[in-house]
């Protein structure tokens with residue numbers, strides 16, 4: 005009956021790699037709770053869907069039509085992503101149709117996608133519904149990409165002044181050319197991934213809103229929202245809808261329980277980044293020579309690169325695991341410093357736990373984030389692009405025992421407290437979520 009108000013139906017499309025699925029799923033869960041009368045169809049690969057916690061009835065999980073073609077066993081991570089992106093427009097269209105059929109023909113009223121899946125806007129356009137993009141990396145990264153054309157005309161494709169400040173871009177005044185992501189003016193600017201990001205920034209102005217995962221207090225500066233159209237900062241996403249606790253399968257927490265307050269170094273480089281082998285060796289020697297206890301999240305397959313005898317020699321004061329329950333680890337009183345690659349989620353988690361950092365950025369937005377950690381926010385030390393054992397020992401001592409560390413700890417508490425105001429009821433987080441619910445919910449909630 006066409007006189008009855010239609011039930012809103014929001015289709016969400018994940019970029020099924022690294023921490024991106026967990027981020028957009030947090031958003032989906034928060035929206036599903038905030039708009040109980042709407043239906044939410046969440047689409048990702050069958051494999052990634054398996055790892056997600058099941059939720060209330062109005063949030064339905066659907067797989068992309070086929071599994072990611074693996075390109076044969078020799079296909080690297082980049083190639084797998086490229087193949088996925090190539091097939092993405094067809095997969096999104098098929099999934100949108102399947103989502104409609106799955107709920108008895110209720111049409112999609114709003115499309116939400118990871119910004120990397122900007123081609124979801126083709127489907128939104130055909131369906132004449134709004135498209136909302138979620139950008140999961142740091143706003144620095146979005147700003148830099150949004151200025152790709154300016155940066156290329158100013159510097160060309162190879163930077164000549166790698167140390168030059170980016171102070172002509174509002175919000176990036178602290179950053180330097182060398183901090184930019186690969187694919188903007190250096191690195192492979194013609195890789196499929198770089199071309200996809202470039203297409204994304206040209207498409208983003210069409211979005212009804214760009215949802216940013218940010219922490220109030222960490223934003224580049226007050227002018228940066230003016231550069232982008234309708235930005236809704238609503239991070240940190242895992243605060244918006246906390247994931248169920250990450251099981252401690254390898255007993256990290258009991259290990260931490262047996263240590264003094266602020267004494268343990270926690271090392272983790274996110275979901276897929278790895279140090280170059282020679283630096284992994286330096287880091288291991290640095291941990292050994294520093295004499296401090298450590299907890300290291302390091303995948304089994306990389307451990308063969310550790311120095312010979314390292315594991316045996318450090319067995320009594322070090323623990324190496326495949327995966328740590330990071331949020332619980334960072335908030336454990338025994339942890340004194342976080343050695344991180346500066347993934348945006350790790351930064352949020354660290355700050356929300358009053359934890360100071362030693363940064364070894366690897367790629368993408370991580371160099372800009374590491375710069376901000378040290379120079380903008382003053383909550384850690386940037387080891388830049390190379391770890392040496394001596395430098396590492398010095399940095400660990402300065403952070404754990406020196407005045408530098410004390411100042412950083414004071415700063416991190418100040419930032420966390422500022423953030424908490426935004427996260428409290430009626431703060432900017434709930435206001436922005438309300439605006440997003442209104443966008444994704446065009447027929448009201450009655």
Ligand code: U2F
Pocket residue numbers: 022023024140141142250272273274275276277301326327328329330331346347348349350351353367368369370
């Ligand atoms: C990409 O970064 P990553 O996915 O590698 O890293 P993070 O954004 O820091 O997210 C890692 C998540 O995995 C969790 C951790 C974070 O929520 O708590 N985790 C864990 O629970 N246990 C472990 O042993 C290790 C990690 C990209 F490379 C970055 O440049 C971007 O900033 C980022 C966001 O788009 O995505």
